[in-house]
Amino acid sequence: MNEKDTVIEQLGAAKIQSPVRLLSFPEADHPQGRRQNFVDEEERVVADTSLKFFLECQEKGTPPLSFEKAGPRRKIFFDPKKIKCAVVTAGGLCPGLNDVIRSIVLELYYIYGVRNIIGIPYGYQGFMPEYGHPVIELTPERVSYIHELGGTILASSRGLYPVETIVDALQQLNVNILFAIGGDGTLRGAQLIAEEIRKRNMTTAVIGIPKTIDNDISWVEKSFGFETAVEYASEVIRSAHVEAVGAPRGIGMVKLMGRYSGFIAASAALACREVNFVLIPEADFDLEGPQGLLAALEKRLDMRGHAVIVVAEGAGQRFMADEPETRDASGNIKLKDIGLYLSERIKGYFAQKGVEINLKYIDPSYIIRSRPANSNDRIFCGFLGQHAVHAGMAGKTNMLISLWNNEFVHIPIRTAVAERKQVDLAGNLWMSVLESTGQPSLKNE
DSSP: OOGGGGOOEESSOOOEEOOSOOOEEEOTTSTTSEEESSOOTTOEEESOOOHHHHHHHHHHTOOOOEEEEOSOOSEESSOGGGOOEEEEEOSSOOTTHHHHHHHHHHIIIIIIOOOOEEEESSGGGGGOGGGOOOOEEOOTTTTTTGGGSSSOTTOOOOOOOOHHHHHHHHHHHTOSEEEEEESHHHHHHHHHHHHHHHHTTOOOEEEEEEOOTTOOBTTOSOOTTHHHHHHHHHHHHHHHHHHHHTSTTEEEEEEEOOSSOOHHHHHHHHHHOOOSEEEOTTSOOOSSSTTSHHHHHHHHHHHHSEEEEEEETTTTGGGGTTSOOOBOTTSOBOOOOHHHHHHHHHHHHHHHTTOOOEEEEEOOHHHHHTSOOOHHHHHHHHHHHHHHHHHHHTTEESEEEEEETTEEEEEEHHHHTSSBOOOOTTSHHHHHHHHHHOOOOOOOO
């Protein structure tokens, strides 16, 4: 990544005084002698805080790579009394969606004085005229209690829809700012929408709020809903442990979300420390052979009489490569059920040896993703919504809000979706998992 990958697009010069209340505090070390809540365009957050990176930049005589800092600007691009804003949620459900919607609406209404806010129902499908979905008026009264509910009051959908038709709808609705809440596919769609808007010379901002329960978007330290998912996943793991120790040669197996990244599986395993094997997409493993999972599981049962396995949904897909490939409405490959596959293989392995086992398989995915957000995620969602509004009102576009190095920043959508974030197998998270579980490599090599 280079400096060009951090540049945020701007619709035009921001000339309107912001209605955000100025907060100013004396601070001796500040260049102006006072610290304010408004953020200057020159304020940035370094991408890498390591000393090694700093010394490399110093040696080259180049400034360190950095991101634009999020927050309210002194001057804004849009006149709050003359604009219309739209909110859309797309993709799978995730704890915190309603919290983000609520935060956006309350920030627009009470802080900026925007009175025309609409919700687009059923994701990008809501822009398609053939479906006939009416828009939803979003007011403080309408969103008062939605943070207590799981899911999204706007509903959602998957699918690929013509970007030209979406932008046509934005023009017909006279939308000035579109807030798109979603994951990798939704953000790619938002990028295409922003590009089509630019081609038409429209002054409509597109602001993304990254939503991925898997926590797998690049340059996003954590995504909302992830902490809630880990919290409830760890409760399920504890239940699996109870089942395992409550029967002779008991095995509790839990399948968790994680198509390409195993952050939930790894983090939930660390949260309760009762897991013996964690299987994630990033770490290949063998089933058969002296060092494979089946042999390691047999050894564990012989030693301790029970075992707990946590498997991310995207792990071990190569074992089912001979099954026909199918895709969802968004074009994503539908994963084979690794949980059911492992259950059958484990049962068959021990049955062939004439050894009785008691295996309990739990898949809580839909229960977890439909839960309301926990307290930490609610606070986080509030920040994301507020900063998204600040960015949109300032005329920023084709960008998303991210937490990076403990600061909220602006990231170009193209940079965030360029590659997927995955568990670093040499990093602290996975090393801690291996130390906690004591699991071997599970590879025969």
